[in-house]
Amino acid sequence: MADTISFARGAPSTDILPHEQVREAAQRALTDDWQTALSYGVGIGHPGLCKWVAERHGDVDPAQVMITNGSLEAGALLFAHLVKPGTRVAVEQPTYDRTLLLLQQLGAELVPIPLEADGLDVGALEGALSEGPIEFVHVIPNAHNPAGCTLSVEKRRRLVQLAAEHDFWVFEDDPYRELPFEGEPLETMLSLDGAGKVLHASSFSKTVSPGVRVGYLIGPAEEVAKLSKRANELYISPNMLAESIVLELCTSGVLDQNIAFVKGELKARCEALVEALREKIPEAVFVVPQGGYFLWLDLAEGTDTKSLLAESKGEGVSFVAGPDFMIDGGENSLRLSFAPVPADVAGEGVARIATALDKLRAGSPA
Numbered sequence: 001m002a003d004t005i006s007f008a009r010g011a012p013s014t015d016i017l018p019h020e021q022v023r024e025a026a027q028r029a030l031t032d033d034w035q036t037a038l039s040y041g042v043g044i045g046h047p048g049l050c051k052w053v054a055e056r057h058g059d060v061d062p063a064q065v066m067i068t069n070g071s072l073e074a075g076a077l078l079f080a081h082l083v084k085p086g087t088r089v090a091v092e093q094p095t096y097d098r099t100l101l102l103l104q105q106l107g108a109e110l111v112p113i114p115l116e117a118d119g120l121d122v123g124a125l126e127g128a129l130s131e132g133p134i135e136f137v138h139v140i141p142n143a144h145n146p147a148g149c150t151l152s153v154e155k156r157r158r159l160v161q162l163a164a165e166h167d168f169w170v171f172e173d174d175p176y177r178e179l180p181f182e183g184e185p186l187e188t189m190l191s192l193d194g195a196g197k198v199l200h201a202s203s204f205s206k207t208v209s210p211g212v213r214v215g216y217l218i219g220p221a222e223e224v225a226k227l228s229k230r231a232n233e234l235y236i237s238p239n240m241l242a243e244s245i246v247l248e249l250c251t252s253g254v255l256d257q258n259i260a261f262v263k264g265e266l267k268a269r270c271e272a273l274v275e276a277l278r279e280k281i282p283e284a285v286f287v288v289p290q291g292g293y294f295l296w297l298d299l300a301e302g303t304d305t306k307s308l309l310a311e312s313k314g315e316g317v318s319f320v321a322g323p324d325f326m327i328d329g330g331e332n333s334l335r336l337s338f339a340p341v342p343a344d345v346a347g348e349g350v351a352r353i354a355t356a357l358d359k360l361r362a363g364s365p366a
């Protein structure tokens with residue numbers, strides 16, 4: 001059979017990774033910054049990169065920034081710091097599966113909040129707040145994983161207002177912010193927050209490469225100090241060599257060039273996927289992504305996407321079934337990641353899913 005086409009992983013195919021640029025940046029980092037790059041650091045990570053990130057976010061003090069080994073680690077440190085068994089945490093539905101896993105492991109009481117085409121249903125969050133205090137709200141504002149939607153600016157403002165009124169933390173989990181297909185990135189909730197209730201995480205996984213494992217957290221300086229102490233106790237310092245290389249990419253302008261290139265590639269991949277879905281699986285209902293990596297689609301009621309996945313693997317294509325991203329439900333939904341699938345392959349991938357869907361409905365064994 002032809003090679004499997006995988007829409008499963010939230011990672012780009014290697015042909016769009018900037019390996020030459022990273023190789024050259026590594027050489028420069030090891031010439032100009034080798035003492036820092038090759039030494040133990042402290043919990044906040046590379047001070048030069050903290051400063052660069054602070055400047056990138058405008059009005060932020062470098063003391064509010066810590067660099068982590070990817071943004072998932074920032075989230076995990078934060079959850080371990082703020083979430084105890086029984087802490088009420090609002091999560092979007094669907095949401096990033098690893099967030100659900102981390103929160104479930106800590107014994108959080110998860111409060112599901114549905115998503116709309118323009119992001120979190122803020123009315124539903126207000127309803128949940130009227131039923132009891134919520135201490136923490138997890139939000140993926142841009143090019144949502146897995147839903148593909150982007151939170152409107154009005155909702156960002158309202159959420160920040162609610163956080164101040166009801167005294168809850170907003171965890172703005174934002175690795176896709178710099179990847180809108182058109183225009184500039186939207187304002188962060190961090191930048192709208194006057195009450196010090198937003199903790200913002202982002203990453204170089206999507207703008208440089210996932211293997212570089214460099215992300216960051218920005219929040220009130222006293223929280224960042226506590227978290228960096230925890231980081232120092234756990235792993236001394238994050239990976240200083242990787243951070244030195246990333247800093248070199250940032251200050252040389254190569255990062256911005258790469259972002260422009262990657263956005264073009266992702267946009268072409270997304271468009272090819274959308275066109276193929278409209279043609280080959282017209283029953284699919286989805287929000288057209290405005291950036292990032294993911295498209296979330298609903299099939300007809302009663303379709304079991306776990307069985308569809310098993311059938312699809314037999315046809316040489318894979319994706320992630322909806323229930324993986326849900327506390328409950330999601331049976332007739334699935335996530336397609338277009339980042340790993342070149343535009344000229346998307347049509348074949350969707351055709352294979354359409355064939356699997358026909359076979360599933362015809363009752364042939366998976």
Ligand SMILES: Cc1ncc(COP(=O)(O)O)c(C=O)c1O
Nearest residue numbers: 010070071072096145203205215
């Ligand atoms: C919403 C979200 N948060 C966090 C992460 C973790 O990213 P990383 O640890 O590579 O920065 C991802 C990765 O796919 C993600 O989609």
